[in-house]
Amino acid sequence: MYKYDEYDQAMVDARVEEFRDQTRRRLAGELTEDQFKPLRLMNGLYLQLHAYMLRVAIPYGTLNSQQMNMLGHIARKYDRGYGHFTTRQNIQYNWIKLEDAPDILADLSTVEMHAIQTSGNCIRNISSDQFAGAAADEITDPRPWAELLRQWSSFHPEFSYLPRKFKIAVIASDEDRAAMRLHDIGIQLIHNDAGKLGAKFFVGGGMGRTPMIGPEIRDFVPADELIHYAEACLRVYNRYGRRDNKYKARIKILVHELGKDEYTRQVEEEFAHMKTLGLNPPVAELARITEFFPDPAYDTTANDELDLTDPDFRIWVEQNTHPHKQAGYAIANISLKPTGGIPGDASADQIDLMADLAKEYSFDELRVTHAQNIVLPHVKKSELYALWQKLDDAGLAPANLDLISDMIACPGLDYCSLANARSIPVAQKIGQRFSDIGRQKELGELKLKISGCINACGHHHAGHIGILGVDRKGVENYQLSLGGSGAEDVSLAKITGPGFDEDGIVDAVEKVTDVYLRDREGDERFVDTYRRIGMVPFKEALYD
Amino acid sequence: MTDIIIFNDRSASDAVAVSLEGFLGASNTTAVRIEPGEDIRELLPHLDRVALVEINFPVFGDGRGYSAAQILREHGFTGELRAIGDVLVDQLAYMLRCGFDSADPDQALDADAVQNALNRYPHVYQKTTGTAPISGRRPIWEIRHE
Numbered sequence: 001m002y003k004y005d006e007y008d009q010a011m012v013d014a015r016v017e018e019f020r021d022q023t024r025r026r027l028a029g030e031l032t033e034d035q036f037k038p039l040r041l042m043n044g045l046y047l048q049l050h051a052y053m054l055r056v057a058i059p060y061g062t063l064n065s066q067q068m069n070m071l072g073h074i075a076r077k078y079d080r081g082y083g084h085f086t087t088r089q090n091i092q093y094n095w096i097k098l099e100d101a102p103d104i105l106a107d108l109s110t111v112e113m114h115a116i117q118t119s120g121n122c123i124r125n126i127s128s129d130q131f132a133g134a135a136a137d138e139i140t141d142p143r144p145w146a147e148l149l150r151q152w153s154s155f156h157p158e159f160s161y162l163p164r165k166f167k168i169a170v171i172a173s174d175e176d177r178a179a180m181r182l183h184d185i186g187i188q189l190i191h192n193d194a195g196k197l198g199a200k201f202f203v204g205g206g207m208g209r210t211p212m213i214g215p216e217i218r219d220f221v222p223a224d225e226l227i228h229y230a231e232a233c234l235r236v237y238n239r240y241g242r243r244d245n246k247y248k249a250r251i252k253i254l255v256h257e258l259g260k261d262e263y264t265r266q267v268e269e270e271f272a273h274m275k276t277l278g279l280n281p282p283v284a285e286l287a288r289i290t291e292f293f294p295d296p297a298y299d300t301t302a303n304d305e306l307d308l309t310d311p312d313f314r315i316w317v318e319q320n321t322h323p324h325k326q327a328g329y330a331i332a333n334i335s336l337k338p339t340g341g342i343p344g345d346a347s348a349d350q351i352d353l354m355a356d357l358a359k360e361y362s363f364d365e366l367r368v369t370h371a372q373n374i375v376l377p378h379v380k381k382s383e384l385y386a387l388w389q390k391l392d393d394a395g396l397a398p399a400n401l402d403l404i405s406d407m408i409a410c411p412g413l414d415y416c417s418l419a420n421a422r423s424i425p426v427a428q429k430i431g432q433r434f435s436d437i438g439r440q441k442e443l444g445e446l447k448l449k450i451s452g453c454i455n456a457c458g459h460h461h462a463g464h465i466g467i468l469g470v471d472r473k474g475v476e477n478y479q480l481s482l483g484g485s486g487a488e489d490v491s492l493a494k495i496t497g498p499g500f501d502e503d504g505i506v507d508a509v510e511k512v513t514d515v516y517l518r519d520r521e522g523d524e525r526f527v528d529t530y531r532r533i534g535m536v537p538f539k540e541a542l543y544d
Numbered sequence: 545m546t547d548i549i550i551f552n553d554r555s556a557s558d559a560v561a562v563s564l565e566g567f568l569g570a571s572n573t574t575a576v577r578i579e580p581g582e583d584i585r586e587l588l589p590h591l592d593r594v595a596l597v598e599i600n601f602p603v604f605g606d607g608r609g610y611s612a613a614q615i616l617r618e619h620g621f622t623g624e625l626r627a628i629g630d631v632l633v634d635q636l637a638y639m640l641r642c643g644f645d646s647a648d649p650d651q652a653l654d655a656d657a658v659q660n661a662l663n664r665y666p667h668v669y670q671k672t673t674g675t676a677p678i679s680g681r682r683p684i685w686e687i688r689h690e
Binding site: 022238285 | 604606607614632634637639642664667668669671672673685686689
């Protein structure tokens with residue numbers, strides 16, 4: 001894992017002191033709420049329905065047990081004993097007092113963490129593949145590149161007042177586990193024909209009110225030009241992105257309105273200019289960062305066989321583990337989606353336990369996924385059973401990864417000041433309806449995603465089944481959509497028709513899964529059947 | 545003129561800035577004011593006769609002026625670059641790093657707060673282009689590999 005040096009630490013410490021001063025000025029009445037708002041937002045502090053919400057950055061979703069323990073400590077000391085892992089691999093605390101916020105940031109800085117740029121119209125936390133460094137299918141570990149981008153984007157003087165927020169994802173495999181093409185910039189690391197490592201750029205993806213899949217604008221950017229190219233992409237956006245309407249201000253609208261070719265032409269022109277300025281860190285810097293991400297000291301003689309005689313363990317292994325690049329090891333997914341629970345929530349005790357388990361079983365490493373789960377990336381197969389038993393005792397072993405109950409849901413109207421409808425009760429009711437794990441496994445991979453408003457934080461556009469909560473004349477109403485995907489088969493879901501009330505949407509989900517069970521062929525997933533047979537059979541089941 | 549904040553050791557120009565259109569139409573003016581929607585590149589052919597460029601921030605959240613400032617410096621502009629408008633203390637450090645020499649905020653700023661803001665961060669992660677003291681300010685990655 002990356003370790004701060006004196007420079008990184010000095011920057012984070014300066015930020016803590018700056019925010020302490022800003023908070024003091026606010027509490028003393030020297031700053032109005034209007035003046036304070038952009039300052040607190042740059043530090044991840046939102047004013048929500050009931051309290052302040054603090055969003056803490058977990059760069060590219062990677063953390064160690066000491067950092068995880070700190071997240072538990074904050075939940076216990078400053079919140080109500082729990083935290084909420086988010087779709088951008090961060091964690092949010094929903095019950096924060098303003099006067100505590102500087103102390104929380106100070107506590108975080110002691111374990112090389114921060115809340116810098118977790119909100120505001122700036123470059124947000126860089127996200128990545130949660131299996132980075134462990135997946136059998138990656139061509140390299142994308143995290144050093146993400147760390148290079150993290151440092152470049154931190155306190156960027158030119159790009160801290162963009163037209164709108166800006167999200168970057170970096171992956172290094174053909175399988176996309178990070179919804180890369182639904183980011184403002186999606187980067188896929190690839191080898192070119194000469195065998196050199198570089199970055200393929202996709203620009204202008206996103207969800208929100210106007211979902212778009214980011215088009216590829218350059219097939220190869222060499223490592224020593226990465227920052228130049230990113231600067232060029234951002235400069236064109238900063239200068240020409242719309243500022244007249246916040247709903248049209250994301251880069252996807254600029255790329256769409258200019259057209260991919262014209263946007264690309266402008267970026268290339270700017271890129272040629274950037275290259276004359278020497279803004280890119282030397283390859284030695286990427287090499288320095290890469291040294292922090294060595295393979296753990298695997299036991300290369302570890303047994304690759306697994307005893308699956310315990311049927312419950314077998315179900316968990318089948319569903320929640322993923323092939324590791326090292327024989328004898330597995331990637332273990334901890335589902336934060338118990339039946340009837342709040343997707344992504346974990347108690348302080350659970351957070352501490354996961355930290356302990358990471359230390360004991362996974363070379364001190366954890367990951368947060370964009371599907372709001374936790375990963376122990378390097379677990380010896382011979383120790384999986386012991387790990388599973390401890391997870392099960394703590395309610396952390398739902399065997400439902402990528403099944404219908406492994407839902408993404410935004411906080412919705414229970415917490416969020418933007419929401420039009422509640423998301424959590426809908427997630428809970430669907431979870432209860434499909435609580436039988438056998439039934440879930442029969443339905444197979446089925447990504448269900450729920451947003452409580454049009455801003456789409458719950459990724460409903462990218463759901464095999466998507467649900468959008470709206471306010472219809474003061475009543476919560478839920479629209480159903482089908483056929484989206486945030487993976488390498490990226491697509492945007494289409495709405496089925498008129499919406500449903502809270503109980504009606506649970507019935508509607510059941511009806512579309514019945515259509516799938518009736519019409520599927522071979523080993524088709526839900527989304528494959530939808531793509532083959534189209535919307536009509538589903539509409540007939542829903543509305544006739 | 546007394547409210548102008550100078551970031552470095554140059555002295556503020558007292559030239560009166562005209563609009564970009566006015567500047568381009570009159571060959572004897574030396575100071576120009578740029579609005580966020582205007583293309584700073586129109587000014588590049590005329591840099592040899594510009595002593596002062598004012599870049600207007602009608603609202604602090606409109607960050608186009610930062611790019612305009614960088615483009616000017618990257619193309620060799622050495623005259624005075626001044627931020628005007630809704631300039632708040634918490635943006636000053638970014639302005640300094642983007643090549644501004646001075647600011648003339650709509651609302652007067654507390655002098656101590658200005659000094660704190662300008663000196664808050666001990667290092668920078670990015671290389672930017674500007675006149676002193678920005679020229680030669682080395683980003684962290686460069687210090688690491690010296």
